[in-house]
Amino acid sequence: MNLITPKSGANVDIGTHGCNRAGKPSLEIRARPLLGVNIESAGTQNLLSSEEQDRLLHDATLLTYRRGGNTLFTEGQTANFLFVVDQGIIRINRYAENGRRQILAFRVAGDLFGLPENGQYVDSAETVGPAKIYRIPWHRMQLAMLAEPQIQLHLFIKVVDDFRQAEHRIMILGQQNTCQRLASFILDLRRIPEFFDEERSLLKLPVNRFDLADYLGAVPKSSERAFARLESQSLLRRVTARTIEILDISGLQRLQHERWRDHR
Amino acid sequence: MNLITPKSGANVDIGTHGCNRAGKPSLEIRARPLLGVNIESAGTQNLLSSEEQDRLLHDATLLTYRRGGNTLFTEGQTANFLFVVDQGIIRINRYAENGRRQILAFRVAGDLFGLPENGQYVDSAETVGPAKIYRIPWHRMQLAMLAEPQIQLHLFIKVVDDFRQAEHRIMILGQQNTCQRLASFILDLRRIPEFFDEERSLLKLPVNRFDLADYLGAVPKSSERAFARLESQSLLRRVTARTIEILDISGLQRLQHERWRDHR
DNA sequence: CGCCGACTTGACACCAATCAAGATAAGTGG
């Protein structure tokens, strides 16, 4: 998920020169760029000119979903479209051969998804809540990519960014226990204004316990225990099932980086 | 690692049309393509014309390492080069803040590595054994990418492929126990002729126990236990420390996909 | 032949998955 973006997507540079204006790699949540560009207000430095942007969005359809549970595509379908999130949150699933689901990533505003493999999607994408999604035909996209290297380059940068996110997940799944994974997740969510009320330090969880567990690579019971433990350590407080109050951010960060996979 | 390539790199297609000649996604190890092209013998369908290939390799340096333990680059260094493996095996490391190492991937012939982020490498790369590596200056690469969309497209495809590998690791680390992870690793290694003697069913492990553990996201003791268990189930036999005899491939595949994270 | 590094294993404590059942909140109709 881009929640775990090591750095802002717009700041990726594929070479040693260019627009590496951001500085240190930090756990930043990217804002809402469409291929590096904010759609409504071209706020920060544009990676695509507005003409290029218009040309891309010209062939795009804006899909609006009022609630969660809608399937945008499933594994094995012919991949006709590339998707870009405008609003809301999307989960990218894959099922193991034994039927167990893994949520590979959550996608939020500015993220793209729907990369095909041999012309087919290799995972499924579903809305988690209300969402607005841009849908761009792949054949248009391919033409644009070949015709305009700049556009391709920005798509390239996005994919490199997703690759980094995946590597970050590997780090987390490879060496953190459920508590630490939950802490990482919470700290990531904290960076999204849509979910975090900084005033009251209240975080609204956008996903249910099953999604959370499948994202953390655990069983619902374990993620529940992780909540209980973080609460017992006064790092957070469960207000309602879907709302938590973050009590100790630095404590969460400390836990996240502790050597051992749980130490009590 | 590309050992866990869901499919051959050369078969990736970014759209719904094009060269999707391979068919079903299968756990194939890609051969030895340089950006989708075999260097010596242009065997299967070339993705790059030989001129394009020559142009790329014109600026490349061939680095030759006689033994393992050489560092090609480390985290934080300015990223001046893109690397492509010709022979041997490279490990891509990243260290968590607590100092624990995670091996994100192993790279073998045909794989590329050294993608920068803000102009810097975000992980380190070291030779595991003797290796030959092509080193291409990034500024040349960037010029070529902008000047020739075809070249950029093939680099793009490679990165998408690496992204899929990373997702596959997420699946494994998210829902398999150490035994299953080891089985997956062994089954992947089996596809590389350099390490697997199909006649005698002997597999030569290219990495030591520490590397293996850091790759599996475990401690050496656990990976050792995993070996012991696979041996007790007659799935393999430890001949020497670095050589195993594979006894039951389908048994390993069955174990790999078992529902529970270990069932005995 | 003997040293050294790498692999291998034992005992202990802890974390995580299973199963099933109870508690809480949200949505619905009277």
Next chain:
DNA sequence: CCACTTATCTTGATTGGTGTCAAGTCGGCG
């Protein structure tokens, strides 16, 4: 506004997997 239904969240007890620490064994190389 209240009772009901339903979905979701939450919790004990048991079994087995995994990290820690330290000690033992094997193989290769001089």
